[in-house]
Amino acid sequence: MHLLVTAGGLSAQGAQWIAPKKASFLAPEGVLAITFRAKMCAALNQAGLLPQVPPQVRKKDWVVHCKAAGSGRKVLEYLGRYVFRVAITNSRLERIQDGQVTSRYRDNHTQRLRRATLPAIEFIGRFLQHVLPPGCAKVRYYGLWSNACRRQLEQARGLLDAPPRAASDPLASPVEPAVSVPTPARCPHCRLGQLIVIQVLRAERKLPP
Numbered sequence: 001m002h003l004l005v006t007a008g009g010l011s012a013q014g015a016q017w018i019a020p021k022k023a024s025f026l027a028p029e030g031v032l033a034i035t036f037r038a039k040m041c042a043a044l045n046q047a048g049l050l051p052q053v054p055p056q057v058r059k060k061d062w063v064v065h066c067k068a069a070g071s072g073r074k075v076l077e078y079l080g081r082y083v084f085r086v087a088i089t090n091s092r093l094e095r096i097q098d099g100q101v102t103s104r105y106r107d108n109h110t111q112r113l114r115r116a117t118l119p120a121i122e123f124i125g126r127f128l129q130h131v132l133p134p135g136c137a138k139v140r141y142y143g144l145w146s147n148a149c150r151r152q153l154e155q156a157r158g159l160l161d162a163p164p165r166a167a168s169d170p171l172a173s174p175v176e177p178a179v180s181v182p183t184p185a186r187c188p189h190c191r192l193g194q195l196i197v198i199q200v201l202r203a204e205r206k207l208p209p
Helices: 029-046 073-080 120-128 147-159
Strands: 093-097 100-106 113-119
Touching (some): 100 120, 113 120
Antiparallel strands (some): 093 100
């Protein structure tokens, strides 16, 4: 599973961007491993399936790998090449004969085309591993990237001096077009807080020219 998260987040009032303590990661791997395991066990318990899981499996240490992805553009380009495609295209199937399926693939290390021949049952089994169960979406957006947090996302972009997103930007949400939300004004003194106009007071006396 790949999970792309922002390197930081908004404060509780949404007036300040809070950067992580470490520039290379948002949270330690050990902390994430414990959190992910607890979340999974809680979900299984809510579904009534936790008693079916052996206790030694629930206590086993989870493995979490964290790596900085920069702006995230390269990661999205990598995922975008296959996330909305089928497991294998028909053009890569070269031969089906005597219960054997021969397909073509590219070696990631040498970038050369190679061929693999598998029994039909094993080939079908590998293909079905990429078929999602009903109700399971291939891509889900969490945190600031979710559709419910678009206003918070625009606030974060304003605090980070990010340029406005173009419609052709691959980092923009592919689900729905971005909502035009005005960027909050900055405080002219600290340049960090938001300037919220509550009321404009009229002058009580005539000002000199």
